[in-house]
Amino acid sequence: MSARNDNDKAGEKTDGKSTNSNNTITAKAKARAHDLLVYSQRQVDRIVTPSTRQKAIDSTTAFATKRPLLSLFIATQILTALVPTLLFTTFILSALIFALLSTIAFTLFWTLVALFFLLPTLLLTSGFAVLIWLWAVGSYFVARAIYLRLPDSTRQTFSPNGGKHIIFNNQSYDFDEAITTEISEARE
Numbered sequence: 001m002s003a004r005n006d007n008d009k010a011g012e013k014t015d016g017k018s019t020n021s022n023n024t025i026t027a028k029a030k031a032r033a034h035d036l037l038v039y040s041q042r043q044v045d046r047i048v049t050p051s052t053r054q055k056a057i058d059s060t061t062a063f064a065t066k067r068p069l070l071s072l073f074i075a076t077q078i079l080t081a082l083v084p085t086l087l088f089t090t091f092i093l094s095a096l097i098f099a100l101l102s103t104i105a106f107t108l109f110w111t112l113v114a115l116f117f118l119l120p121t122l123l124l125t126s127g128f129a130v131l132i133w134l135w136a137v138g139s140y141f142v143a144r145a146i147y148l149r150l151p152d153s154t155r156q157t158f159s160p161n162g163g164k165h166i167i168f169n170n171q172s173y174d175f176d177e178a179i180t181t182e183i184s185e186a187r188e
Contacts, residue, residue, distance in 0.1 A: 140178075144178070
């Protein structure tokens with residue numbers, strides 16, 4: 001019998017612990033529900049002030065007292081139309097969100113596809129630009145070398161304003177200096 005009493009005492013201890021934990025869980029749930037209710041009340045108070053809400057409740061109560069059949073008709077219409085209206089609104093909002101997300105996904109997809117064409121095209125055109133630049137620089141140096149090998153009498157040209165100037169008169173191969181010299185000669 002003492003073994004049975006020990007088991008009963010152990011069961012009571014276990015039941016006491018589970019009861020305490022259930023009370024704790026229940027207390028936490030009630031506290032969270034109360035916090036949610038207070039938060040909701042604050043949000044409603046931000047949208048509609050309590051005095052305005054009280055006026056609406058009073059006028060609705062007065063109308064329902066004065067015309068009960070009409071107010072019952074209006075209430076049933078509102079309550080039966082509420083579910084389809086909410087479903088329709090939910091459908092429209094979800095369709096709008098889906099359309100926006102689809103538009104974004106569609107745009108991103110085709111942007112990536114276009115990038116697969118744009119990047120090789122840019123590489124190709126920049127390669128062509130480098131080739132054109134090399135051709136222009138090479139042409140300049142070839143023309144300069146040919147010009148410098150000409151006799152002095154053929155190297156002289158006349159400017160439109162009547163003064164003489166000599167092109168490619170610089171013997172250095174500094175490209176920037178040569179361009180600067182050519183620009184200054186062209187301005188004279």
